[in-house]
Amino acid sequence: MIEALRALLGDRVSTAESVREHHSHGESWHAPGRPDTVAFPTSTEEVAAVVKLCAASRTPIVPFGMGSSLEGHVNAIKGGVSIDLTRMTKVLRLSQEDLDITVEAGLTRLKLDAHLKNTGLMFPIDPGADATLGGMAATRASGTTAVRYGTMKDNVLGMTVVLADGRIIKTGGRARKSSSGYDLTRLFVGSEGTLGVITELTLRLYGRPDAVRAAICPFASMAGAANTVIQTIQLGIPVARIEIIDEVQLRVVNAYSKTNYPLAPTLFFEFQGISEIAVEDQIRAVEEIAREHGAKEFRWAASLDDRHTLWQARHNAYYAAVASRPGARAWTTDICVPISHLAECILETQADLRQSNIEAPLVGHAGDGNFHLIIMLNPDDPAEFAAVSGISERLITRALKFGGTCSGEHGVGVGKLKYLPAEHGEALVVMRSIKRVLDPAGLMNPGKLIPE
Numbered sequence: 001m002i003e004a005l006r007a008l009l010g011d012r013v014s015t016a017e018s019v020r021e022h023h024s025h026g027e028s029w030h031a032p033g034r035p036d037t038v039a040f041p042t043s044t045e046e047v048a049a050v051v052k053l054c055a056a057s058r059t060p061i062v063p064f065g066m067g068s069s070l071e072g073h074v075n076a077i078k079g080g081v082s083i084d085l086t087r088m089t090k091v092l093r094l095s096q097e098d099l100d101i102t103v104e105a106g107l108t109r110l111k112l113d114a115h116l117k118n119t120g121l122m123f124p125i126d127p128g129a130d131a132t133l134g135g136m137a138a139t140r141a142s143g144t145t146a147v148r149y150g151t152m153k154d155n156v157l158g159m160t161v162v163l164a165d166g167r168i169i170k171t172g173g174r175a176r177k178s179s180s181g182y183d184l185t186r187l188f189v190g191s192e193g194t195l196g197v198i199t200e201l202t203l204r205l206y207g208r209p210d211a212v213r214a215a216i217c218p219f220a221s222m223a224g225a226a227n228t229v230i231q232t233i234q235l236g237i238p239v240a241r242i243e244i245i246d247e248v249q250l251r252v253v254n255a256y257s258k259t260n261y262p263l264a265p266t267l268f269f270e271f272q273g274i275s276e277i278a279v280e281d282q283i284r285a286v287e288e289i290a291r292e293h294g295a296k297e298f299r300w301a302a303s304l305d306d307r308h309t310l311w312q313a314r315h316n317a318y319y320a321a322v323a324s325r326p327g328a329r330a331w332t333t334d335i336c337v338p339i340s341h342l343a344e345c346i347l348e349t350q351a352d353l354r355q356s357n358i359e360a361p362l363v364g365h366a367g368d369g370n371f372h373l374i375i376m377l378n379p380d381d382p383a384e385f386a387a388v389s390g391i392s393e394r395l396i397t398r399a400l401k402f403g404g405t406c407s408g409e410h411g412v413g414v415g416k417l418k419y420l421p422a423e424h425g426e427a428l429v430v431m432r433s434i435k436r437v438l439d440p441a442g443l444m445n446p447g448k449l450i451p452e
Helices: 002-012 017-022 044-057 109-119 133-138 184-188 222-234 247-257 276-292 304-315 317-323 339-356 382-401 417-424 427-438
Strands: 037-039 061-064 081-084 091-095 100-104 156-163 168-172 196-204 211-218 241-245 266-273 299-301 329-336 362-365 370-377
Touching (some): 017 037, 044 061, 061 133, 091 109, 100 109, 109 133, 156 184, 168 184, 211 276, 222 241, 241 304, 247 304, 247 362, 266 276, 266 304, 317 329, 317 370, 339 362, 382 417
Parallel strands (some): 037 081
Antiparallel strands (some): 091 100, 156 168, 211 299, 241 266, 241 362, 329 370
């Protein structure tokens, strides 16, 4: 098999120990799984050729981007070939008139942003990490701007996918709506590499806003902060970002990013509009709501540099938590609930953490009802591992009780597999049927997303 791959790709096939180790894991605490070899294709046709070789020899296939995922998506737990797409970074087509762009799957979001900088356009989905766009689609990523612009499922118009037998298909298109056939694009968005390898994407673009203001606002209580979010969303105020951070997370952020944010439950806001007047209208409305719920003050960041500092500190939340306990591993988990239950879910979770005597920084995309815990632990300590496992399980049970989901944006991977039956019930049978039809030999990222 490796000889056949080398005949196809030459030195773009590696069995080096260091390369295999790098491709054995993402950013999660889950046990790594080393692939037998790593392939670095540079085109959709080469991906198809690699997949055909794997299909013929019954070799597992694991698509790989930047390795920034958090639930073990890229761990080659059954060996096989890791298909690294990071050399597929071309911008294939840009239409400023139609506000769309077609790119290869290995292009990262920051490189796309740099490409668009002088066009007046942007792709707004911002999960924090500089992930590949193919990986973002595969995990149905979202991030800080989802409250205004939606998630990847709302912004992928079409894609090119290599199926498990090596066939190449194109889904969707550039039209803004279609009533033609099954929506295969939405099927592959969020499929986590279990149905095919995404190699190209057509994405929706937006005009860059003319006026932008950002602020942080500490509150007297977490309930006040959460209820401010709920009322802001219910009143339809078009905030661009609204993030919630607790005092535990802010303490480690201050230490890591050299900031001096007050240690209190805090909201991070960003307001965007076509004019300063439009932004001021949003600000006045949100300030009035916040004051009613115990806001202490608004600290404004109007300049580009100040906004970058504010949001970089927010994006560094994960790395700040990791740095707070050297030698430990980060158990990251996220859930999402209907916005009306956000305050209740957060307060119950914080009470559980206090009772368990476990410190877990909390941060979330509150405008979507989505929040995360970043729990630092020693996975080799059985008592600590059991305590953290219990917290995570109770968090997910709590989310499902409120009509939510076990994962708002991290995906399932291997980490959330056992919760799929409780969340999806009989629909899981249909998901397994789709998997069997598109991947009858079970070669595409085996052991992920769909419980066996």
